[in-house]
Amino acid sequence: MNFKKYIAEFIGTCVLVLFGCGAAVTANALLGSGGAAVPLAFSTLLIAFAFGLVIVAMAYSVGNVSGCHINPAVSLAMLITRKISVRDFICYIIAQILGGLAGAALLLGIAGKTGIEQGLGTNSYSGSAIGISMWGALAAEIILTFVFVYVILGVTSKKEFGANAGLVIGLTLTLVHIFGIPLTGTSVNPARSLGPAVILAFTGNTTPLSEIWVFIVAPLIGAAIASAVYIAVNKEEKTEG
DSSP: OOHHHHHHHHHHHHHIIIIIIHHHHHHHHHHHSTTOOOOHHHHHHHHHHHHHHHHHHHHTTTHHHHOOOOSHHHHHHHHHTTSSOHHHHHHHHHHHHHHHHHHHHHHHHHHHHHHHHTGGGOOOSTTOTTOOOHHHHHHHHHHHHHHHHHHHHHHTSSGGGHHHHHHHHHHHHHHHHHHHHHHHSOOSOHHHHHHHHHHHHTTTOOHHHHTHHHHHHHHHHHHHHHHHHHHHHHHHHHHHO
């Protein structure tokens, strides 16, 4: 068993949550402070690029070890398309969840009271900037994850795309965050959502944890649909060729 892959997934997910959710905490803290005037749209861009840049950084640092899934939805897509084994899938999920918890715990330790006040960058539909419903959040997360995972499957399908894959995936995550942050805070990643929600619950705020099912179920559904469409399209291309 190659534990290096699982350690890489743990590290990657931990860094994603620490820096991505950390950017959400600091940007929103600046937005809410009396002495700073940070437009909401600008803070959205800051958070979106933070998540995207983390993916780029991790893709070129741990990607050669584990493939840099750092997301259970991505791992599910790789399992469905037969790019990883069932054993690796299970171990990746465990590593990603532990990484998400570690990243959220580190964020709480660093940001302290401010982190708690800003919800540790958790996802929530009840706190949506546009007042989205539960069903709207579910649909949004399915669509956002579908786009993100479909791009990943496409850009990792050919070796010649390898040099630019990390950049493309990171920019795609930035794109879905720009659209999704005002809706749900953007998850597309169950481990990214679960870690902060669980750690925040220990501080007394259990609302994100009570809504966590949406941010677990929707990304997995979106990933499964993206995988099915990807397989169907590729089969059609091979038949035509």
